[in-house]
Amino acid sequence: MVEAEKISRAGEDTEDRGQTGRRKFLIIVAALTGIGLAAVLAWVLLMDGEQPEADAGSAGAASATQAIYSSLGEKFVVTFQQGARQRYLQTELTVMARNQQVIDDLALHAPLVRARVVEVLAAQDFDTLRTDAGKLALREELLASVQGILVQETGEPGVEQIYYTDFVLQ
Numbered sequence: 001m002v003e004a005e006k007i008s009r010a011g012e013d014t015e016d017r018g019q020t021g022r023r024k025f026l027i028i029v030a031a032l033t034g035i036g037l038a039a040v041l042a043w044v045l046l047m048d049g050e051q052p053e054a055d056a057g058s059a060g061a062a063s064a065t066q067a068i069y070s071s072l073g074e075k076f077v078v079t080f081q082q083g084a085r086q087r088y089l090q091t092e093l094t095v096m097a098r099n100q101q102v103i104d105d106l107a108l109h110a111p112l113v114r115a116r117v118v119e120v121l122a123a124q125d126f127d128t129l130r131t132d133a134g135k136l137a138l139r140e141e142l143l144a145s146v147q148g149i150l151v152q153e154t155g156e157p158g159v160e161q162i163y164y165t166d167f168v169l170q
Contacts, residue, residue: 067096067160070103073114075166078121087126092166093117095146095159102150102158109153116145129169139164 072093080087097103106113120141128134139162147157 065098067098068100068103069094069096069163070106071165072106072117073110076114076117076121078118078124080124080126082126088168088170089121089124089126089129090166090168090170091121091164093142094163094165096161096163097158098160099158102154102156105150105154105158106146109149112153113146113149116149117142120145126169135164135167 072095075090075092078089080089095103095106097106120138124138125134129138143159143162146159146162150156150158
């Protein structure tokens, strides 16, 4: 009987060892899976803000071609004599460029740019400015004038467009 007990205890010990081994194996697999998931998550979070070098170059090129807008300063006010009446034009202008250096050059030459803009505005016909075609023609003339100043001073036209941000005729 002693031998029978020894054999049955040996069977129980083997069974306990098998279940204990499986538990340890499952715990190890779960721990490794958790560590792996944590590593993948950390990698995704860290790489989220970074771009590969090829993408970084194209992103830099895209930002270099983004439009940059800058006001030409305070409002311009010009008077016109129309018959016996005095008329006014009040406008505010914004330029568009794609290079910060152009905006810096405009700031450097602001007195010359503003003086030329006033000259161009003062040379306009009030009745013509009341039409859409007249306003468009004035924008084109102002653009050519500002680009001419930049070409004269820096060698590059730089400014792509001029926009009215305020335009009042009275």
